[in-house]
Amino acid sequence: MLTGKQKRFLRSKAHHLDPIFQVGKGGTNENMYGQIRDALEARELIKVSVLQNCEEDKDTVAENLSKRSGAELVQVIGNTIVLYKESKEKKTIELPS
Template sequence: MLTSKQKKYLKSEAHALKPIFQVGKDGVGMKQANSINDALKAKELIKVKLLDTCPQTVNEAALEISRLTKAEVVHIIGHTIILYKASEKGIYQI
């Protein structure tokens, strides 16, 4: 579980990032969750964008991705989810 200071730091780091995944009409599935998990292992901090065609709400999608990847939801803004998962590399010192 991240503290509020850690979340604030990660939000500031994520500000410059572009979303690298888009969730569309199929919603969040295992195949997409595996791809997101691989990206989290490599980068630790990523953004995921929900398209208007997504059948899930942004909160439902964030919870589903978090459950499937065991990542922390740092912040949700609009249709964008910021996710963090610590890796062995330790890119972000929190």
């Protein structure tokens, strides 16, 4: 579980990132969860964009993505979701305590 201080730190890190996944009309699926897990292992911090034609609510999508990928939900702002998961192999982000 992330503290408020850690979430603020991660939000500042994520500010300059571009979304690398888009959730559209089809919603989320197992293939997407796997790809997000792989991306989180490589990058630790990612953004996911929820398109306007997505049939699911963005908060529901964010909750599903964080649960199914084992990531921490950092923020949902607008139609963008920020996820964080500490990498086992390529740890680059040092969280404040």
